[in-house]
């Protein structure tokens with residue numbers, strides 16, 4: 001295959017705007033609506049970003065654990081309104097990067113900004129994060145989780161969450177402790193995607209769900225419901241996701257190998273899945 005990235009090279013193939021770290025203050029969050037399935041839908045709590053301000057900007061982002069380097073001087077700029085696949089082999093730093101952006105782990109060096117804001121309460125209010133591991137209480141019922149999210153996040157849309165659960169065949173009255181692994185993933189993804197966030201960070205969102213639900217999640221939840229938002233989605237299921245991606249970021253050994261539109265790969269006469277397999281062939 002002709003399209004390969006030379007060893008040790010980092011590439012950005014894009015018409016993406018250059019990093020603009022100037023802060024753009026979002027509007028103050030609205031008061032939390034009381035949760036009820038038929039309550040009026042909350043409006044987004046974020047103001048549209050000026051095109052000069054990327055929704056995500058990282059510069060020389062580095063994370064080390066002792067002598068191990070998980071992220072190595074990563075510089076990225078992602079404009080608003082894109083669906084971005086975060087790809088790379090095991091241990092390449094995908095989860096570490098998402099944790100830094102979500103603010104649940106701190107960089108060793110370098111900088112991250114969301115919508116021009118340094119990581120903190122204001123940036124976190126704009127981000128809806130699906131971690132790789134289950135995070136909710138197994139002792140609760142699904143509808144209690146929805147109520148909990150509605151209390152906690154002013155941008156949570158209860159009616160939308162109910163609609164998504166219905167489409168995914170999840171009973172809101174079910175106890176979380178009785179759910180299968182895939183159903184837990186569906187509930188978690190529903191909770192995260194039912195927020196009106198500026199930036200969604202999804203760490204392996206479809207790994208455990210069946211193919212039919214995967215199609216619904218990708219084509220409907222991720223693609224159709226959030227046209228103004230940016231989604232960064234980490235996955236190994238490249239073939240499943242590539243049709244919904246605008247761009248992809250390829251990591252290797254914690255370094256940025258390539259950040260490009262998916263069209264860049266297609267123009268070379270290949271698919272993202274084939275490109276990934278070729279690039280990282282064992």
Ligand SMILES: Nc1ncnc2c1ncn2[C@@H]1O[C@H](COP(=O)(O)OP(=O)(O)OP(=O)(O)O)[C@@H](O)[C@H]1O
Pocket residue numbers: 065068069070088089090091092093094095096097
């Ligand atoms: N808490 C930690 N302590 C020590 N090393 C860690 C820790 N978290 C991550 N690492 C290391 O950082 C590197 C990147 O890990 P990370 O989980 O970000 O990779 P990943 O691309 O998400 O992998 P996968 O595809 O397997 O989920 C790995 O070498 C991993 O072993």
